[in-house]
Amino acid sequence: MSKESKSSLVIAVSAVFAALTTVLTYLPGLALPSPTGGYTNVGDTIIFIAGLLFGSKVGLIVGLVGPVIADFLVGYPRWYVTLVAHGLEGFIVGMGARKSFKVQLMMMVIGGLVMSFTYFVVNVYVKGLAPAVASLIRDVFGQTLVSIILASLLLKPLEKLAVIKRVQEVILG
Numbered sequence: 001m002s003k004e005s006k007s008s009l010v011i012a013v014s015a016v017f018a019a020l021t022t023v024l025t026y027l028p029g030l031a032l033p034s035p036t037g038g039y040t041n042v043g044d045t046i047i048f049i050a051g052l053l054f055g056s057k058v059g060l061i062v063g064l065v066g067p068v069i070a071d072f073l074v075g076y077p078r079w080y081v082t083l084v085a086h087g088l089e090g091f092i093v094g095m096g097a098r099k100s101f102k103v104q105l106m107m108m109v110i111g112g113l114v115m116s117f118t119y120f121v122v123n124v125y126v127k128g129l130a131p132a133v134a135s136l137i138r139d140v141f142g143q144t145l146v147s148i149i150l151a152s153l154l155l156k157p158l159e160k161l162a163v164i165k166r167v168q169e170v171i172l173g
Contacts, residue, residue: 063088
């Protein structure tokens with residue numbers, strides 16, 4: 001496959017997963033407002049799956065695009081923090097692509113903690129320490145942990161699909 005075709009596939013796969021991330025991040029009923037500002041969601045599930053299936057480049061793109069679109073839709077004012085937090089999360093998780101489940105789990109934990117602590121650092125300055133700690137607890141247990149569980153349940157069945165295997169071959173080599 002040509003370099004241009006591979007790039008086109010990366011863009012297409014990233015767009016699909018970014019759209020899914022936006023939906024799971026934004027969808028009323030799935031996105032729960034937080035008493036400290038912001039909202040808790042399961043959009044990280046898709047960032048985890050995209051990174052683990054297709055690597056750091058796709059994970060990064062999905063983490064950059066999907067949550068930021070959701071932030072714009074809900075009017076979250078610190079979308080620029082989302083860029084850093086979820087972009088890093090997707091990139092880090094993508095390092096677990098084609099690795100053992102134990103490594104993939106570890107990368108989801110690390111990526112989720114990086115995301116959570118990125119928001120925490122900003123929240124300390126914006127909201128103060130006590131609300132920032134409350135947000136951190138919500139991010140780690142209400143968002144990261146739930147998304148890790150969901151991604152873990154979905155990942156192995158997805159990896160078995162022929163279309164996923166073929167796209168992985170092209171993107172990851």
